[in-house]
Amino acid sequence: MQATSLSPSRLVTDPGWFGLYALPGFLGSLFMTIGAMGVGWFPLSADILQIRVIDFVQTETLGLALTRSFVVVGAALLLQAWLVVGIDALHGKITRLETIYFSLGAWLLPLLVAPPLFSRDVYSYFMQGKMQLAGNNPYESGVSVVPGWFQSGVDPLWGDAPTPYGPVFLLLEKGVAHASGDSALLAAYLFRLLAIIGVIFICISIPILAKSHGVDPIAATWIGVMNPLVLMHFVAGAHNDALMVGIICISLLLSLRNHFVAAVALATIALGIKPVAIVLLPFLALVAAGSDASWLKRARYGAIAGVVSLAVLFATSAASGTGAFGWIGSLSTPGTVKSWLSPTTAIGMLIGGPIQFIGFGNVIDTSVGIARAIGSVALAIVLVLLIIRPAGRSATRGVALSFVALIVLGPVVQPWYLLWSIPLLAATGLTHRQTRIMVLAIAAFTIHGIANSSATADTFLELSDGIAMVLAGITLGLAMLASTTERALILGDAAESDIMPKSEAQIIRAQELELT
Numbered sequence: 001m002q003a004t005s006l007s008p009s010r011l012v013t014d015p016g017w018f019g020l021y022a023l024p025g026f027l028g029s030l031f032m033t034i035g036a037m038g039v040g041w042f043p044l045s046a047d048i049l050q051i052r053v054i055d056f057v058q059t060e061t062l063g064l065a066l067t068r069s070f071v072v073v074g075a076a077l078l079l080q081a082w083l084v085v086g087i088d089a090l091h092g093k094i095t096r097l098e099t100i101y102f103s104l105g106a107w108l109l110p111l112l113v114a115p116p117l118f119s120r121d122v123y124s125y126f127m128q129g130k131m132q133l134a135g136n137n138p139y140e141s142g143v144s145v146v147p148g149w150f151q152s153g154v155d156p157l158w159g160d161a162p163t164p165y166g167p168v169f170l171l172l173e174k175g176v177a178h179a180s181g182d183s184a185l186l187a188a189y190l191f192r193l194l195a196i197i198g199v200i201f202i203c204i205s206i207p208i209l210a211k212s213h214g215v216d217p218i219a220a221t222w223i224g225v226m227n228p229l230v231l232m233h234f235v236a237g238a239h240n241d242a243l244m245v246g247i248i249c250i251s252l253l254l255s256l257r258n259h260f261v262a263a264v265a266l267a268t269i270a271l272g273i274k275p276v277a278i279v280l281l282p283f284l285a286l287v288a289a290g291s292d293a294s295w296l297k298r299a300r301y302g303a304i305a306g307v308v309s310l311a312v313l314f315a316t317s318a319a320s321g322t323g324a325f326g327w328i329g330s331l332s333t334p335g336t337v338k339s340w341l342s343p344t345t346a347i348g349m350l351i352g353g354p355i356q357f358i359g360f361g362n363v364i365d366t367s368v369g370i371a372r373a374i375g376s377v378a379l380a381i382v383l384v385l386l387i388i389r390p391a392g393r394s395a396t397r398g399v400a401l402s403f404v405a406l407i408v409l410g411p412v413v414q415p416w417y418l419l420w421s422i423p424l425l426a427a428t429g430l431t432h433r434q435t436r437i438m439v440l441a442i443a444a445f446t447i448h449g450i451a452n453s454s455a456t457a458d459t460f461l462e463l464s465d466g467i468a469m470v471l472a473g474i475t476l477g478l479a480m481l482a483s484t485t486e487r488a489l490i491l492g493d494a495a496e497s498d499i500m501p502k503s504e505a506q507i508i509r510a511q512e513l514e515l516t
Contacts, residue, residue: 017099018106020088025081025107029231031074033114036236038067040115043123043153043184071117075450078107078228079443086439089222090497097207097218104203104226108235112196116153116188117236118449119416123153125240126187128163128170129177137322138163138170152184167317168272169240174320192238199225199234201246202423205253209396209427212256213513214506219499223438224426228446233416241416244273245423248280252396252424256513260288264305268312275328276420279402281305282387283395291515338368341413344375372411379409390515398515400424415445429510430499 038057048054057063085103088094116122127143130152136145142160143149149159163170172194180187206224207217234242251266263284270277285301286293293301340346345368352367382405386398393401403421407413418441430438501507 014094014096014099017103021081021085021094021099021103022106024084025078025103026109028074028077028079028081029107029110031070031077032117032236033074033110035067035070035072035074036114036117038063039071040117041120041123041153042115043151045148045151046153046185048185072450075228075232075446078231079446081107082222082226082228083439083443085226086222089219090435090499094218094222097221100218100221100226101203107226108196108199108231111231111235112192114236115185116192116238118232119237119239120153120155122188122191122238123184124155124158124163125169125173125191126177126180126184127152127154127158128165129173129175129187132170132174132320132322133177138165138173139322164275165240166272166275167313167320167322168269169243169274170322171316171320172273188238191240192235195234195238195240195242198242198244198246199230202230202242202249205246205249206423206427208253209249209256209424212509213394213396213428214501214503214508214510215427215429215499216502220426223430223435223442223499224423227422227442229415229419229422229442229449232446232449234419237416239416240273241419244270244277245420247273248277248399249423251280251284252399255284255287255395258288260284260301260304261308264308265312268309269316271309272313272316276403276406279383279406280399281309283390283398283402286387286390286398286515287395339412339414341415342411343408343413344371344411345413347371375409375411379405382409392514394428394510394513395515396424396513397428400428415449418442418445426499429501432498435498 037054042049042054042058049058057067085094085100089100094100111117124143127146127149128138130146130149131138131141131143134146139162142158142162143154144159150156165173176187176190176194180190202225203221207221210217210220230242233239247266247270251263251270254263254266264281267277267280267284270280282302282305285305286298288305289298289301338345338349340349348368348371349364351371352364355363355367383402386393386402386405390398400421403424407417407421422438422442425434425438501510
């Protein structure tokens with residue numbers, strides 16, 4: 001594979017990059033943005049809803065059908081554009097990282113002006129900020145304490161539910177609410193700006209992490225940052241996970257450069273956005289202690305990490321005025337959603353559903369609770385094993401696998417949760433089979449996001465998660481039959497490709513990061 005330059009001083013792209021890579025994805029995003037005017041989420045109080053065209057596409061069946069079609073076609077174009085880039089990235093035809101950066105920039109450009117799409121969580125962020133401005137604690141009540149909360153576009157789920165987010169994000173929510181006044185739509189765009197900052201952090205970090213692991217940074221950035229899920233959920237959906245993942249990536253970079261305290265401080269900032277980032281801390285301690293350190297030395301660095309983290313957490317909590325650990329009691333809030341995407345929840349519903357159907361009472365909640373409890377125990381065991389038996393893995397890989405465990409064994413899964421681990425897995429290397437599985441998962445969840453009614457509007461073509469998953473599988477199967485690109489990447493019936501160290505120097509570089 002040809003050498004890749006990461007130097008920002010020479011912004012040189014591959015010949016024909018705009019027509020081959022940037023333009024198709026740009027058109028896909030443009031179609032999605034047009035469609036979002038009908039099936040995206042506007043606050044009920046937004047003045048833009050008074051515009052005749054917007055009112056038509058938001059309320060009339062024909063308008064909804066047309067805009068839904070734009071979203072579907074746009075996402076399909078975006079997915080196909082990503083796969084085309086992937087074929088060339090994996091086979092060394094893209095030699096400049098700037099080609100990936102500029103193409104990704106073109107893809108996300110139209111989505112910057114789209115209303116929130118595929119999720120309306122961003123409006124709950126706004127209302128939680130308004131709660132704080134009114135003197136209420138989001139850890140103690142839901143957003144229904146704020147007059148007019150429903151008119152601001154908030155999902156009723158958040159009406160009485162306390163926030164599961166950390167004190168850092170509560171500070172950001174308060175700042176955005178103050179800056180946007182009573183405009184929920186302006187707040188949504190400001191939260192999208194924060195998400196874009198997170199995506200930029202990921203774009204900066206992943207190529208460097210990949211190169212440190214002896215992995216091709218172009219291929220890693222393609223699969224880890226350029227994939228459609230990033231555009232759909234981090235950009236269009238403006239989820240706070242984007243900022244969390246971006247800060248995690250920067251923290252890992254600092255750790256590899258021996259800036260232990262700064263890395264821990266940043267990891268705690270990420271934890272203060274979403275508490276799942278806590279899995280990062282023990283791996284930072286392992287890196288600081290050294291690959292062949294005794295367990296006593298590792299424990300000492302773990303204690304230092306704990307002290308630094310608590311100091312940062314208390315400082316941010318004091319600034320927010322909401323308490324350092326209020327989020328602990330709210331961690332079950334996301335779990336109130338029962339989704340077939342969560343393996344443990346799906347198992348519980350598969351067991352409880354037939355039992356309830358034949359007349360043994362309402363046992364689904366019980367069976368789901370038992371399955372989730374077993375999953376939580378298994379999750380704790382896996383996380384402990386990843387920490388105490390790190391041999392043969394880098395710290396970055398350990399963090400990535402920890403997030404995989406959280407996704408597979410946790411009580412709830414949302415499509416954007418996959419993005420906790422995908423960038424880090426790509427940066428640390430994927431075998432032929434792992435690459436195909438990753439591409440398949442990204443393609444399937446992209447199609448699922450379109451098919452699922454909760455991804456757009458709940459007023460048209462309402463489909464359950466189960467039906468959406470079936471439609472996703474059928475659509476993906478048809479795409480593989482019709483397109484050599486999908487077959488090549490997913491089934492591997494063309495030239496085999498992976499994202500692994502190739503040269504002896506790359507292999508040695510990767511081995512130097514492995515813990516023992």
